[in-house]
Amino acid sequence: MIPSAYAELDMAAVTYNLARIRAYAPKAKIMAVIKANAYGHGLIRIAKTLADADAFAVARLGEGIALREAGITQRIAVLQGFVDREELEFHIRYGLEPVVHSPPQVELLEQISSAESVSVWLKLDTGMHRLGLLADEFAPSYSRLQRCPAIRRPIPVMTHLANADVLQDAITEKQLDCFNSALRNIQTECSIANSAGLLAWDGTRSGWVRPGIALYGVSPFPGRTGPDEGLRPVMTFRSRLIATKNLKAGDAVGYGGEWICPCSTRLGIVSVGYGDGYPRHARAGTPALIQGRRVSLVGRVSMDMISLDLTNCPDARVGDEVTLWGKGLPVEEIAQHASTIPYALLCGVTPRVKMVERWE
Numbered sequence: 001m002i003p004s005a006y007a008e009l010d011m012a013a014v015t016y017n018l019a020r021i022r023a024y025a026p027k028a029k030i031m032a033v034i035k036a037n038a039y040g041h042g043l044i045r046i047a048k049t050l051a052d053a054d055a056f057a058v059a060r061l062g063e064g065i066a067l068r069e070a071g072i073t074q075r076i077a078v079l080q081g082f083v084d085r086e087e088l089e090f091h092i093r094y095g096l097e098p099v100v101h102s103p104p105q106v107e108l109l110e111q112i113s114s115a116e117s118v119s120v121w122l123k124l125d126t127g128m129h130r131l132g133l134l135a136d137e138f139a140p141s142y143s144r145l146q147r148c149p150a151i152r153r154p155i156p157v158m159t160h161l162a163n164a165d166v167l168q169d170a171i172t173e174k175q176l177d178c179f180n181s182a183l184r185n186i187q188t189e190c191s192i193a194n195s196a197g198l199l200a201w202d203g204t205r206s207g208w209v210r211p212g213i214a215l216y217g218v219s220p221f222p223g224r225t226g227p228d229e230g231l232r233p234v235m236t237f238r239s240r241l242i243a244t245k246n247l248k249a250g251d252a253v254g255y256g257g258e259w260i261c262p263c264s265t266r267l268g269i270v271s272v273g274y275g276d277g278y279p280r281h282a283r284a285g286t287p288a289l290i291q292g293r294r295v296s297l298v299g300r301v302s303m304d305m306i307s308l309d310l311t312n313c314p315d316a317r318v319g320d321e322v323t324l325w326g327k328g329l330p331v332e333e334i335a336q337h338a339s340t341i342p343y344a345l346l347c348g349v350t351p352r353v354k355m356v357e358r359w360e
């Protein structure tokens with residue numbers, strides 16, 4: 001029997017995508033970004049599958065500790081770093097590498113004893129204006145850290161691109177110029193590229209690359225899909241048809257009765273809703289697959305169910321498998337129909353959705 005709302009994970013696609021990324025940036029080391037529960041795919045499972053990654057990046061300390069407690073031994077960068085001494089000590093205790101992005105963090109590092117030893121990543125803000133030292137803070141912070149006995153050298157330097165998914169955007173060139181001029185007199189390892197950078201921007205592929213979304217087989221570029229980049233989608237989100245019914249022209253479907261049958265319509269009810277992470281704002285016309293045929297979402301998405309117009313699939317029966325996104329139906333396309341991005345759909349799959357690993 002097909003279960004309700006489950007996510008099938010093509011685990012071979014994870015290692016395949018890692019190899020594709022290496023081919024895009026053959027000289028770079030790969031820091032695999034597995035924050036937010038590995039973009040909804042399962043933090044520990046993905047870390048174990050990415051045994052060939054040179055390092056990992058997570059957003060928060062707790063994610064790094066979870067990796068260490070699961071026995072992950074690679075280098076782990078913590079992108080948000082620490083806000084106080086206690087958090088810094090946890091980084092040290094667990095062998096995690098905080099990203100240092102503000103002068104108060106530099107001060108905290110200057111206070112730790114030389115008996116300790118910590119690797120850090122220094123982050124320069126080249127125009128994203130989220131985390132990172134501003135250009136005038138950078139050189140003094142770098143020299144102060146160079147003098148801290150507890151910090152391992154060389155200190156690698158990173159930045160984050162704000163617009164790399166927009167091809168030929170002047171902002172990325174400006175960020176690269178800013179980065180290169182700040183680093184002109186510094187000999188160290190660098191890290192610039194996210195997925196969009198390493199797929200599309202020549203100047204970003206040296207040192208360390210930091211792919212996230214590409215590892216999961218999804219394109220960072222609007223209007224493109226993972227397979228367009230030579231990647232294989234990892235997650236296929238599925239459920240099953242639990243009821244069908246024949247409605248007349250004029251019958252309204254779902255909460256608010258917003259969608260009204262234009263003619264007699266065979267309707268299918270699927271056991272998936274926003275309680276599973278299916279986007280509540282998916283519009284009428286959002287595709288799903290039954291028996292390999294595209295059918296359309298109609299009516300509002302509810303917590304546990306959605307309704308489909310089965311006109312394109314007259315043989316659909318109760319118990320049939322329904323693909324919501326993944327193999328044969330790019331998550332990028334569903335995101336567009338729901339006015340969101342594939343990142344948010346993947347991260348938004350809720351804990352009640354069973355994850356099923358497939359290895360063939």
Ligand SMILES: *Cc1c(COP(=O)(O)O)cnc(C)c1O
Nearest residue numbers: 033160194195196210211212213
């Ligand atoms: C999330 C993140 C990445 C990965 O971004 P993708 O677009 O998923 O490849 C890289 N670097 C930093 C600093 C991030 O926050």
